[in-house]
Amino acid sequence: MSILDSVVIGAGQAGLSASYHLQRLGVEHVVLDANVHPGGAWQHRWDALTMRDVHRVAELPGDDAPVHDDARANIAVPQTFAAYEREHDLPVIRPVHVDDVRDDDGILVVRAGERSWRSRTLVNATGTWTQPFVPHYPGMETFVGEQLHTVDYPGPEHFRGKRVLVVGGGASAVQFLGALAPIADTVxxxxxPPVWRTDDFTPEAGAAAVALVEQRVAQGLPPESVVSVTGLMLRPQEREAERLGAYAARRPMFSSIEPDGVRxxxxxxxxxxxxxxxxGFRPAIAHLAPLRLRGPRGGIQLDRGGRGTTAVADPRIxxxxxGPSASTIGANRAGRIAATGVRRQLSQLAADSAASGTPSQASSMA
Known part of the structure; x- marks a missing residue:
């Protein structure tokens, strides 16, 4: 079996960005995507989410983001991604659900069922969408009504006339309340307590927020989302919910769940x-467990003080x-940095191979 220079896992925004830059650098690679169709996690978003609701979610290197209008995001973004893959002839293989990544005498083996790929380096771009997080509360299994996570959100009409409890302090909760408060009874x-942002979200403010996430990653702590440190802002489409008091009536967490409600x-x-x-979500990185990348503090430490993309425990990854690149704005930059990191590691492997007299491990870029 031939050995690739790199394997990219995931063909969302970050994965496509990485593949684009790897291709420009002449790095032989494939992109393995678990989805049947292009579009990353955006193809699974709810129908009511439009391009007007999001900001530059599909911006890719060398390409313009889709126009912000009333088009459904779960249609417009996948169409953009599919066209981008074709235009740049990116080597995407789908559907491929990666089971795990292991080390075989210095070569990374990416396994998916009966198939496998051998590679010198790896770019993991699996995001978080497949790992929804739901905290456990006493009695939640006894609740006779519906319990839905963000990944299952069917759109606002499903909730019309119902009494809905929205749990969470992030942007998704604010958006759900904005859509539901005019047609349902919300709690x-x-x-x-939520932290509201009243000033403009400038590039400087965004950089400061990302820096806070970088600090955690640099310390080897599990990352928090960029949104968690930016503060919350209301968009024009959420002002009616504000007028109805949906945000002012926020309550602290309940102590338990009962069949018909909460205590x-x-x-x-x-x-x-x-x-x-x-x-929220957690990083989808269980397939990397055999590589033992997590440090004693529970996270994967990245290089450059948390600003890079290279795993400190294994620079091949x-x-x-x-962490800081888990946002639509940071994904493009991360793809470029990762491709540069791959090229740097391949050069190092080639140099080490030449020095040790084992040319079979040398990169094709050497």
Whole structure:
């Protein structure tokens, strides 16, 4: 079996960006994507989410982002990604669900069922969408109504006339309340009081927020989302929910869940029909477990003080869409940095191979 210079896992925005830059650098690689169709996680978003609701989500290197209008994001973004793959002839293989990545005498083996790929380096771009996080609360298994996570959100009409409990302090919770409050009876709960942003979100403010996430990654801590440190802002389409008091009536977390609702810490009861868990995601990196990249503090430490994409524990591994690059704005930059990191590692491997007299391990770029 031939040995590739690199394998990219994931063909979302970060993965396509990495592939684009790898191709420009002449790095022989393939992109393995678990989805049947192009579009990354955006193809799985709810129908009511339009391009007007998001900002530059599909911006790719050397290409313009789709026009921000009333087009459905789960259609417009996949179409853009598919065209981009064709235009740049990116080596995407799908559907491929990677089981794990292992080390075989210095060569990385990416396994997916009965198939496998051998490579000198790896770019992991699997994002978070496949790892929704739902915290456990006593009695949640007894609830007779619906419990939905962000990944299962069917659009606002599903909730019309219902009493809906929205759990979470991030942007998704704010957006859900904005859509649901005008047509349903909503209750908002968060673990901590929400932090609202009243000033403009300038590039400088964005850089400061990313820097906070970088600090955690540099220390080997599990990353927090960029959104978690930017503060919350209301968009024009959420002003009606604000007028109805959906955000002002926020409550602290309940103590338990019962068949027909939740029990508050003071012992009072709140009847609800549906619980929406807007509680975020975790990095989809279980397939990397055999490489032992996690440090003692629970996260994967990245180089350059958390600003890079190279795993400190194994410089053959690049992570994009992890930590500070887990945002639509940071994905493009991360893809370029990862491709540069791959080229640097291939050059080092070639130099080490020449020095040790084992040319079979040398990169094709040498």
């Amino acid at each position: 908002w709960v968060t673990r901590r 508050w810490a003071d012992g009072s009861f709140e009847a609800v029909d549906i619980i929406v868990w807007a509680t 690049q992570l994009v869409g992890y």
